[in-house]
Amino acid sequence: MNSPTIHPVVLCGGSGTRLWPLSRKTLPKQFAPLIGDKSLLQMTLERLCSLNGNITCIASEDHRFLVREALEKAGATGRQILEPMARNTAAAMAAAALLAGKDDLLLFAPADHHIPDTPLFAQTVRRGVDAALAGHIVTFGVAPSFASTAYGYIEAGAVLADGCSRAVVRFVEKPTEAVAQSLILHGGYSWNAGIFLVQAGTLISALQAHAPDILLACQRATAAVASEGSFDRLDAEAFQACRSDSIDYAVLEKQQNIAVVKFEGAWSDVGSWNAVATLHPEDGTGNRLSGKASALRSRNTFIHAPYRPVVALGTDDLIIVDTPDAVLVAKADCAEQVGEVVRMLALAGQAEATEHRRVVRPWGAYDRLDFGERFQVKRLTVNPGGKLSLQMHHHRAEHWIVVRGTARATCDGQVSLVRENESIYLPSGAIHRLENPGKTVLEVIEVQTGSYLGEDDIVRFDDTYGRCAPIRTQAGTAVALPADAVDVGDVGDVGGGVDAAPQLATQP
DSSP states (O other): OOOOOEEEEEEOOOOOGGGTTTSBTTBOTTTSEEETTEEHHHHHHHHHTTTOSBOEEEEEGGGHHHHHHHHHHHTOBOOEEEESSOOHHHHHHHHHHHTSOTTOEEEEEETTOBOOOHHHHHHHHHHTHHHHHTTOEEEEEEOOSSOOSSSOEEEEEEEOTTSSOEEEEEEEOSOOHHHHHHHHHHOOEEEEEEEEEEEHHHHHHHHHHHOHHHHHHHHHHHHTOEEETTEEEOOHHHHHTSOOOOHIIIIITTOSOEEEEEEOSOOBOOOSHHHHHTTSOBOTTSOEEEEEEEEESOBSOEEEEEEEEEEEESOBSEEEEEOSSOEEEEEGGGGGGHHHHHHHHHHTTOGGGTOOSEEEETTEEEEEEEEETTEEEEEEEEOTTOBOOEEEOSSEEEEEEEEESOEEEEETTEEEEEOTTOEEEEOTTOOEEEEOOSSSOEEEEEEEEESOOOTTOOEEEEOTTSOOBOEEOTTSOBOSSOTTOBOSOSSOOOOOOOTTSOEEOOOO
């Protein structure tokens, strides 16, 4: 008898402020290269490919191309369910279940967990299949290695008929240190890994019983889903009406038929820089070093330095994280408080609180190298076959200098090839586009000059990646242009509004 097909569903949401400055709102921790050159999402997808390489991802509009890139790197295929706004795990899982067949066996997995033993993970998941087919929502509990106050706990009861899982007696939210110690000593508890195996129909029935309002909102959002290529966009108005709640609070703590299968391998939700540090080997004095890091006469110091040499001299119990535009230095026992730093910087108006200097786009990426009054310099990397939108700026001119590869440049209808060490000038008001017709990455230095360099000074006339939206006047009426004519923000310019610029509808 063939074993049933498991359909992995990856929950790609989350802001990841606890891993600032590497993780930011525009690039949460699951997308950042955290271990070597791989992101947690890519490693999650690679792990799930051992069960099924056709994977559904639930992500925000802003991150859809980051998810697609991770799918490609992991050798996986599948669709993306795009949330117009964040509504927590209950709504995300409800939407996935409603878009699946009621008998489909869904494996919900967070995008930001680190589980190095893939064969053991796959074996453990398969041990939960019989319980899931019998109508249980199957959770996976991690054997606790210490009395953590950062994780929820699961109390396991009697062994179920399948012989591989146990009935869940109760869930315990993140406990105090004293309570965590007592749970560990009890021996019947495991950490709640936040991974679930369940038939779509079982989950829908549980939502109907315990969170009918969430289910109804998601039914309306999925009934009006708009599909484009590999993207399924939920209806924004219906989804916005859904309340935000976790699956734990909305369903699991009220549901009876919950089973748990224990996972005996290493697991981390990588929720702090201390957790990241443990993923790296330590030297004889407790230092853990990544990238171009060095330590001299230091103890118990973690350094994340992927870009340039960072040296710790005579330090104890420190966390040092280096990025191109921000550096974090913290005592190790303050790792759980990094979110407070992000809030402080955001209140001070520091863009680095939420944005990286390097920003990924569907065609490649850009890195803002320098800026000042009336100028800005960026390094653009355009993937093979990638093309920026056909666009125009009212208040700035641009120079493109090709440093690697060959560019196809369009300027007011004239198309030309621009090779290495050549450049092209794009005057203000010119309708232009940059493309990479080659098979290697194109690198271009873009120099912007003008009276205004803001994000809203861009009009799109055509875009390969479906990012165009109707232009609107200040009175709120649409201008007579094609439906896909305009949009804002292609190469991530810095700034706010400008009186002379048209009012554009914002689209990621």
